[in-house]
Amino acid sequence: MIDEEICKLREKLNQSIIDEKDYNIIYQISIELDELIAQYYSKNINNSSMIYSKKGKKRKKCCNL
Numbered sequence: 001m002i003d004e005e006i007c008k009l010r011e012k013l014n015q016s017i018i019d020e021k022d023y024n025i026i027y028q029i030s031i032e033l034d035e036l037i038a039q040y041y042s043k044n045i046n047n048s049s050m051i052y053s054k055k056g057k058k059r060k061k062c063c064n065l
Contacts, residue, residue, distance in 0.1 A: 002040050009033045 013029045 002036060002043070006033065006036050006040060009036060 009029065009032055013026065013033055016026050016029055
């Protein structure tokens with residue numbers, strides 16, 4: 001699952017910072033983590049973007065991320 005990947009990559013990033021790894025390595029891990037987080041939120045927003053119209057019927061909310 002994507003949330004597990006995020007946790008693992010966050011741990012890797014934190015350890016890289018603690019170990020004072022090269023800036024480029026830390027930066028690359030950070031970019032990968034940002035991309036995973038964006039995917040996670042995009043997926044969850046799309047799955048939970050159902051709203052009710054005034055008549056009580058469900059309709060999809062337009063959301064382009």
